Amino acid sequence: MKKILVLGAGLSTPSLISYLLENSKKSGWHVSVGDISEEVAASRINNHPNGRAFVFDINNEKQKNKEIENADIVISMLPASLHSLVAETCLTFKKNLVTASYVAKDIKALKEKVEEAGILFLNEVGLDPGIDHMSAMQIIDSIKADGGELISFKSSTGGLVAPKFDNNPWNYKFTWNPRNVVIAGQGGAQLIKRGMYKYIPYHKLFSRLLQANIDGFGEFEVYPNRDSLIYRSAYGIDDIPSMFRGTIRRPGFSKTWNTLVQLGVTDDSFVVEDSENLTYREFTNSFLRYDRDRSVEDKFADYIGIDHDSFSMYKVRWLGLFSHEKIGLKNATPAQILQKLLEEKWRLEPDDKDMIVMQHEFEYKLKDKFYRITSSMVVEGRDNVYTAMAITVGFPVAIGCKLILEGKIKDTGVKIPTSSNIYKPILEELANYGIVFKEEKIEIPKPNGK
């Protein structure tokens, strides 16, 4: 029996662990799942004969050593900051490691030692990062193989609510970590367009949108996501003149979100005085000029520069930012107060299903003609455990693990799934689970500029 050790059994792991258990008999696997909560770990194993759930404490050095030494391969689904504690022990006992997280500096620093040990640390093999890398590289490699010259690459992802359950005026519900949504973009964004670098500060981010359409799912909008430039070297396209990464929302989301950014209520850097006893209305008013003769609503609309009867005003009212309800949160930052309100209003109900949307757009030149490939993936969740997020993060991790155990991935070192020997078999098997990209290719006129 090959022993698989899964550390962390959080919301992104149900599909991962189910896959491992379902394949455990025919593949001869035993699956141990450790989590800080025994109940959560046990719920994932669900009494499967080839599984074992146990309480795992990352700070228990002795337990960590024993479990990792005893495993054939380790999958870390712990919070990203804890991976390095796992990685060091994997190195000590020469065990392969799989994660769905970005390669942090401390993991990258182990590169040479991991190679010397002849083992593989396969990272960024979830959804984003993960499926984004793999699906993009498949097309990039194929364009290159045909002799094409890539001139533009846009890649965007969004976690949304599935259309059937999309019933609030923001067309958005929290399907993942609310805090990350509230403070998203605060570092601004960087991209390159026709050879020119473009910098977008936070307070302009949500007004620098692109539009997107996905067959059968309608219209979306995309706002720029962090530093797009660093992906050029990872994808081997250092000289590409246009490169953009974005976050997908339904149309209109960003325009109204921007009103909150402009007001200042997404700020996470200071504590609001007496936050516990304020009402949301008083909180909103604390970002507006004193004027005893005008309503908070009127001051807000004028300050932000939107019409008083606009749809954005309706959406802000709907959130409750003008309500007389008490916040009831001690020593809270504006971002924490806003998050509390949003968690009530944007709650994914137990019967709601989530949806992951990913779209790549490639433009390239081939024999004096120009083409655009648009490649789109939509995955809807099965229920509130096997969510689209859990499915799209979990399956690639599980399949990556399987391929390593079967000896079909023979790489060593610290890797991400950008080479065809890794992404090809993973993408092929993902298709069995409905994780597929629809590709559309059209000829386009010669783009302007260089």
Next chain:
Amino acid sequence: MKKILVLGAGLSTPSLISYLLENSKKSGWHVSVGDISEEVAASRINNHPNGRAFVFDINNEKQKNKEIENADIVISMLPASLHSLVAETCLTFKKNLVTASYVAKDIKALKEKVEEAGILFLNEVGLDPGIDHMSAMQIIDSIKADGGELISFKSSTGGLVAPKFDNNPWNYKFTWNPRNVVIAGQGGAQLIKRGMYKYIPYHKLFSRLLQANIDGFGEFEVYPNRDSLIYRSAYGIDDIPSMFRGTIRRPGFSKTWNTLVQLGVTDDSFVVEDSENLTYREFTNSFLRYDRDRSVEDKFADYIGIDHDSFSMYKVRWLGLFSHEKIGLKNATPAQILQKLLEEKWRLEPDDKDMIVMQHEFEYKLKDKFYRITSSMVVEGRDNVYTAMAITVGFPVAIGCKLILEGKIKDTGVKIPTSSNIYKPILEELANYGIVFKEEKIEIPKPNGK
């Protein structure tokens, strides 16, 4: 002879050191001035018989100990971050210390030890902080003594160019550290108005202005400066319902500066790619959408939302943000690039004179009537050495030092000049040097709100 040790001989020290030397004979003082540059230290002493200039290196522990042990009092005019290195040695040898800087945490932490040693660390006794505290406290104490109830306090300061030399369209030149001007306000501002806390994010700061007028000097504008709230406890007015601190500029400055904030070019958090080889026009364009059919000027005006033929556009053009000149600065942040351009355009010429403007506005209730006191100070520089900044920072430090040496300030501990035994004699003597406040008091109608 009493031995005074001045550490640091930078731009804010000429008046300070002149004062000490001029009074040295009659008071029986010897003045040692140490600076990293012997030339600078020597220029301040200018061969005065009671003076000594020497090369001082804060990291030379032996020299630091010897000099401080040998002094009767120490004045630190070093960069604020270095004061604690001086303070610890002053504590060791039980020497009084005077600075013009805010009391940093590490100095505050010495409070009890300084009291036990029976010595005084007198901080914040320059201009801002310094004269602002002293002049405000004098009026606050007098209102309280009369039985008045303070209901509003606004305090603002600005370093500007003197009217005669105010000949550029921004009505602004650098009279002090340019970097601080470029990144000013990036933490946002906090204030209280009629009992309601008000929070202003950076991207709104320069559009939340007050107006000011100073007799004989005309109109000014004021933008909010950092956290106004912390001054309530320092001034013993914890319950004041309105408290505002601001930075003074000439009218129109903030509106145009805000266009640069909106564009994103004051950002100091990332490095601009290939900054050395870009032109200023390309730099500006890197914050604007790609559009080969429109000029950078047109894109800028539309993006920021100002008229193409507005005075703000003229001022931005005048700066050179649309020029084809090369930046020539390696690995620079946007803020550093902007600073380089501003240092050329906002340069104080050798014959120019600077000007310090300070204005307090107090509103209070006395026997059912309401009053407003406006107290204004304007100081113009004498030349490019004895600048208004050097005069207003240096004299209060020097006078504070004198009063300690003469035993007229008997306080011990870590203090700022908010009590009358300190501020009264300092303000009295400052008047001899033209540093005076003009006070205007009027009765006002009962203010709205609480």
